[in-house]
Amino acid sequence: xxxxxxxxxxxxxxxxxxxxxxxxxxxxxxxxxxxxxxxxxxxxxxxxxxxxxxxxxxxxxxxxxxxxxxxxxxxxxxxxxxxxxxxxxxxxxxxxxxxxxxxxxxxxxxxxxxxxxxxxxxxxxxxxxxxxxxxxxxxxxxxxxxxxxxxxxxxxxxxxxxxxxxxxxxxxxxxxxxxxxxxxxxxxxxxxxxxxxxxxxxxxxxxxxxxxxxxxxxxxxxxxxxxxxxxxxxxxxxxxxxxxxxxxxxxxxxxxxxxxxxxxxxxxxxxxxxxxxxxxxxxxxxxxxxxxxxxxxxxxxxxxxxxxxxxxxxxxxxxxxxxxxxxxxxxxxx
Amino acid sequence: xxxxxxxxxxxxxxxxxxxxxxxxxxxxxxxxxxxxxxxxxxxxxxxxxxxxxxxxxxxxxxxxxxxxxxxxxxxxxxxxxxxxxxxxxxxxxxxxxxxxxxxxxxxxxxxxxxxxxxxxxxxxxxxxxxxxxxxxxxxxxxxxxxxxxxxxxxxxxxxxxxxxxxxxxxxxxxxxxxxxxxxxxxxxxxxxxxxxxxxxxxxxxxxxxxxxxxxxxxxxxxxxxxxxxxxxxxxxxxxxxxxxxxxxxxxxxxxxxxxxxxxx
Numbered sequence: 001x002x003x004x005x006x007x008x009x010x011x012x013x014x015x016x017x018x019x020x021x022x023x024x025x026x027x028x029x030x031x032x033x034x035x036x037x038x039x040x041x042x043x044x045x046x047x048x049x050x051x052x053x054x055x056x057x058x059x060x061x062x063x064x065x066x067x068x069x070x071x072x073x074x075x076x077x078x079x080x081x082x083x084x085x086x087x088x089x090x091x092x093x094x095x096x097x098x099x100x101x102x103x104x105x106x107x108x109x110x111x112x113x114x115x116x117x118x119x120x121x122x123x124x125x126x127x128x129x130x131x132x133x134x135x136x137x138x139x140x141x142x143x144x145x146x147x148x149x150x151x152x153x154x155x156x157x158x159x160x161x162x163x164x165x166x167x168x169x170x171x172x173x174x175x176x177x178x179x180x181x182x183x184x185x186x187x188x189x190x191x192x193x194x195x196x197x198x199x200x201x202x203x204x205x206x207x208x209x210x211x212x213x214x215x216x217x218x219x220x221x222x223x224x225x226x227x228x229x230x231x232x233x234x235x236x237x238x239x240x241x242x243x244x245x246x247x248x249x250x251x252x253x254x255x256x257x258x259x260x261x262x263x264x265x266x267x268x269x270x271x272x273x274x275x276x277x278x279x280x281x282x283x284x285x286x287x288x289x290x291x292x293x294x295x296x297x298x299x300x301x302x303x304x305x306x307x308x309x310x311x312x313x314x315x316x317x318x319x320x321x322x323x324x325x326x327x328x329x330x331x332x333x334x
Numbered sequence: 335x336x337x338x339x340x341x342x343x344x345x346x347x348x349x350x351x352x353x354x355x356x357x358x359x360x361x362x363x364x365x366x367x368x369x370x371x372x373x374x375x376x377x378x379x380x381x382x383x384x385x386x387x388x389x390x391x392x393x394x395x396x397x398x399x400x401x402x403x404x405x406x407x408x409x410x411x412x413x414x415x416x417x418x419x420x421x422x423x424x425x426x427x428x429x430x431x432x433x434x435x436x437x438x439x440x441x442x443x444x445x446x447x448x449x450x451x452x453x454x455x456x457x458x459x460x461x462x463x464x465x466x467x468x469x470x471x472x473x474x475x476x477x478x479x480x481x482x483x484x485x486x487x488x489x490x491x492x493x494x495x496x497x498x499x500x501x502x503x504x505x506x507x508x509x510x511x512x513x514x515x516x517x518x519x520x521x522x523x524x525x526x527x528x529x530x531x532x533x534x535x536x537x538x539x540x541x542x543x544x545x546x547x548x549x550x551x552x553x554x555x556x557x558x559x560x561x562x563x564x565x566x567x568x569x570x571x572x573x574x575x576x577x578x579x580x581x582x583x584x585x586x587x588x589x590x591x592x593x594x595x596x597x598x
Contacts (some may be wrong), residue, residue, distance in 0.1 A: 018408075019409040020409050020420075021408070021409050022409070023410065023411040023420070024396075024410070024411055024412060024505060024578070025505060025508045025509055025510065025573060026505045026506050026507060026508050026511050026548075026566075026574065027410070029409065039579050067556065075557075103464045126573070132509070134508060134549065134551070135566070135568050137567060137569070137573075142568065147341070156507060189381075190535065192370065194371075195367075195369045195377075219554075239382060240382055240383065240413065240414040240415065241413050241414055241504065241507075242379065242411075242413030242414065242416040243375070243411035243413055243416070243418035243420075244371065244508075245371045245372050245374065245375045245418075245420065248371060248372065256495060265508065266411055267413055267504065267506030268507075268508060273372065275370070275371055276374030277371050278370065278372065300373055300435050300437045303372070303433050304373050304423045304427065304435055304436055304437070304479060307373060307422050307423060308423075308427065311424045
């Protein structure tokens with residue numbers, strides 16, 4: 001079934017949860033900047049977690065659905081609307097064909113996710129649907145969406161027309177995700193110490209945690225540059241290149257800090273001062289240019305615990321969504 | 335928008351005066367360090383050095399890890415002399431480590447890999463790969479600068495660059511970007527202060543390394559030639575032609591041969 005891009009947004013790309021087992025080719029995992037919002041978007045419409053979703057920045061696109069569909073919008077609040085009707089985030093929505101999804105206003109956050117029941121279909125590249133802009137591969141032809149593009153979603157078994165009231169184009173289904181806990185205290189980002197943390201001057205270590213950094217305007221899917229204190233090493237040294245990860249906080253030659261984000265390169269040789277905990281990557285991904293950011297330290301055990309707690313909640317949500325969707329579909333067809 | 339600052343094909347050993355990056359002797363009681371890269375990855379570091387034996391050991395360990403796979407591992411990446419494992423810590427704990435942290439389990443696994451693996455991977459790399467390079471001015475914007483700074487002629491730069499066999503230590507930074515070392519002492523030169531746009535196939539040098547940019551991108555290495563070979567092809571069955579452990583030798587070709595290659 002076809003979905004067409006009536007107007008392209010600033011940066012709309014097909015993503016999934018990342019491309020694994022390709023690091024030794026220099027191909028990094030990529031994937032959704034906000035993994036929580038991306039996964040919840042799929043869960044709300046009863047998709048497998050590995051289905052492709054659309055990641056959007058503001059200004060968002062205008063998208064025409066040529067058939068009835070079940071969708072969900074999660075992540076940043078770009079005030080999503082279906083034609084002239086505002087729709088809620090974090091909730092599944094049945095919509096009638098020939099309706100346009102658009103995003104008139106930015107309210108909060110940086111990345112918004114769209115899922116569709118059945119999943120967007122693009123040719124996988126190295127076993128993933130994620131768009132690798134550098135390689136020009138994956139996603140839709142390795143690039144961001146343009147006006148006139150046509151996306152495909154897999155056929156759905158659900159009889160949507162039966163779910164819509166005759167005079168209505170939209171039906172908001174009665175279950176939703178509650179993301180409050182995940183995005184609580186949005187500017188407080190937990191990190192664990194990196195291997196080169198102890199090479200920092202004591203004064204710099206203090207500044208690292210006491211300072212309010214701001215996200216520099218030149219930040220993007222590759223990395224966030226931070227404005228704030230200049231951080232100094234006890235002495236200069238060079239490191240040979242080795243792997244880095246999403247959330248690694250590097251110290252550049254200039255004394256500036258950069259947080260590697262989803263499209264980071266696979267390896268680097270800058271000192272690794274700290275690493276953002278995975279449970280806080282969703283919050284981090286929703287910070288915009290000029291937003292403030294303050295680091296707090298934690299240990300590996302706590303970081304793993306936080307992620308395990310988040311995962312437990314997600315699994316409960318997933319099962320609940322599947323149950324409620326099945327219930328609804330069965331009710332309609334009997 | 336391309337961010338120049340975060341995109342860095344790191345050049346090692348370039349400020350060689352301050353420290354010694356040539357093969358460090360590993361001590362028996364401190365052969366490696368294992369540390370987390372956050373909560374979902376860990377690295378075993380065999381030494382901050384450009385060393386063929388450390389590199390072979392890192393790749394051998396990766397082979398062992400692949401032969402003894404773990405469900406929760408998302409990827410493994412070898413650096414110059416390190417191996418990193420990216421994993422799902424929740425899955426690791428669920429499947430393998432109900433007590434203790436996922437990191438501790440992975441660390442033990444890496445220690446086992448270090449103990450059980452041989453000095454080098456069992457698969458032998460193919461014979462030296464010959465790579466044609468055109469060192470003509472049109473493709474070598476920094477050749478003159480390098481010659482001048484090193485006080486040698488352009489012909490000598492070309493000869494010194496193309497007469498030796500290089501070992502590929504790792505692929506990183508970009509899809510298919512190969513880090514090769516060590517270039518002749520007489521060519522060692524710093525990377526540029528600021529990166530510029532570099533054509534696909536460009537051959538660069540920086541510090542003790544040489545390498546080939548597989549894609550058009552910002553780059554900071556000194557560009558002394560270009561190869562007509564396509565080293566990264568997203569749509570090929572084998573997207574990246576070179577691998578860590580391969581040996582490479584550049585051979586000079588003229589502009590006409592460069593153009594003919596393109597037509598093939």
